[in-house]
Amino acid sequence: MPADSMSIEQMKKYQGRRAVPKDFDAFWDHQLAQLPADAHAKLERRDFGLDTVNFYNLWFQGTNDARIHAKCVFPKTKDPFPVVFTFHGYMGQASDWVKLLEWPAANVGIVNLDTRGQQGQSEDNGVWGGSTVLGQIIRGVPEGRDHLFFKDVYLDVYTLINIVAAMDGVDSHRLYTWGGSQGGALSLVGAALNPKISKCVAQYPFLGDFKRTLEMGDRDLPYDEMFRYFKFHDPLHLTEEKFLSILDYIDVKNFAHRIKCPVLMLTGLEDDTVFPSTQFAIYNRIESEKHHLLLPEYGHEDMHYYAPSAIFNFLFGTKFPLGPTL
Numbered sequence: 001m002p003a004d005s006m007s008i009e010q011m012k013k014y015q016g017r018r019a020v021p022k023d024f025d026a027f028w029d030h031q032l033a034q035l036p037a038d039a040h041a042k043l044e045r046r047d048f049g050l051d052t053v054n055f056y057n058l059w060f061q062g063t064n065d066a067r068i069h070a071k072c073v074f075p076k077t078k079d080p081f082p083v084v085f086t087f088h089g090y091m092g093q094a095s096d097w098v099k100l101l102e103w104p105a106a107n108v109g110i111v112n113l114d115t116r117g118q119q120g121q122s123e124d125n126g127v128w129g130g131s132t133v134l135g136q137i138i139r140g141v142p143e144g145r146d147h148l149f150f151k152d153v154y155l156d157v158y159t160l161i162n163i164v165a166a167m168d169g170v171d172s173h174r175l176y177t178w179g180g181s182q183g184g185a186l187s188l189v190g191a192a193l194n195p196k197i198s199k200c201v202a203q204y205p206f207l208g209d210f211k212r213t214l215e216m217g218d219r220d221l222p223y224d225e226m227f228r229y230f231k232f233h234d235p236l237h238l239t240e241e242k243f244l245s246i247l248d249y250i251d252v253k254n255f256a257h258r259i260k261c262p263v264l265m266l267t268g269l270e271d272d273t274v275f276p277s278t279q280f281a282i283y284n285r286i287e288s289e290k291h292h293l294l295l296p297e298y299g300h301e302d303m304h305y306y307a308p309s310a311i312f313n314f315l316f317g318t319k320f321p322l323g324p325t326l
Helices: 024-034 098-102 149-165 182-193 210-216 221-232 240-250 252-258 276-283 307-316
Strands: 042-046 053-061 067-075 081-087 109-113 170-180 197-203 263-268 290-295
Touching (some): 024 149, 024 240, 024 252, 067 081, 067 098, 081 149, 081 182, 109 149, 149 182, 149 240, 170 182, 170 307, 182 197, 182 263, 197 307, 210 221, 210 240, 240 252, 290 307
Parallel strands (some): 081 109, 081 170, 170 197, 197 263
Antiparallel strands (some): 067 109
């Protein structure tokens, strides 16, 4: 049964509950312009005894002087190679090194970011007012849009892309983003903020259409912090408009118009963690070439069958089979 109260027909026309702030682009252009030219990137080689692959820890300086970490696994080849930037889900961390080996087998490099303040090695040096007992979406709201936790995460993604694009051996004309849930959000934001990205894949992207999520109710952990804010701090929702007007600056649907590259989105229609309508609100605002794969039996879960081939085919134009035919 579909998890969302909207029908498919309604969702295909749905644009989200709130408009893009008038100064949204100016705000983000200013944030990008303030970033230092030198992020003090450093590569540390890891030796796992494989002759065909290079492994590196990448460190760089993010905002708030945070030390940010990513794993890089590159094929040993004389030819310039494409790179896929991948991003993990909310509260997670970069994948195990072995898991990343599937990409270099196709002469593709992979860079996997550790989102700051979660389970990986990246630092979170922010100082936050208000509730920090659970979750990071609302961190920085009391201080205003310049202090939002995810504003800094989005800037980490932008900086990471620039660093890797300038590396020896990397084909800077074939840079792609891909991720699911929080990773899907960061994939889209990376493509929106950094024009070096030439293709983008997002599975059930998180962090979109916050007002619609409030309407649907608290059904799973990732958005629980928003509901806790109102339950314990503002049960009459007297601050809801101001609250949402600040979160508008990290709402992924508001980045959609900035994306210029082709996008593939995958949505499970039984997703009751990131409601399908909130994903459609993002997709329907994308103005570039786009494709939306709807999987009726899937929720917010790994899409082991079909999805990996569909994603690889989209990124690299190959012809792996996508499933059985009758």
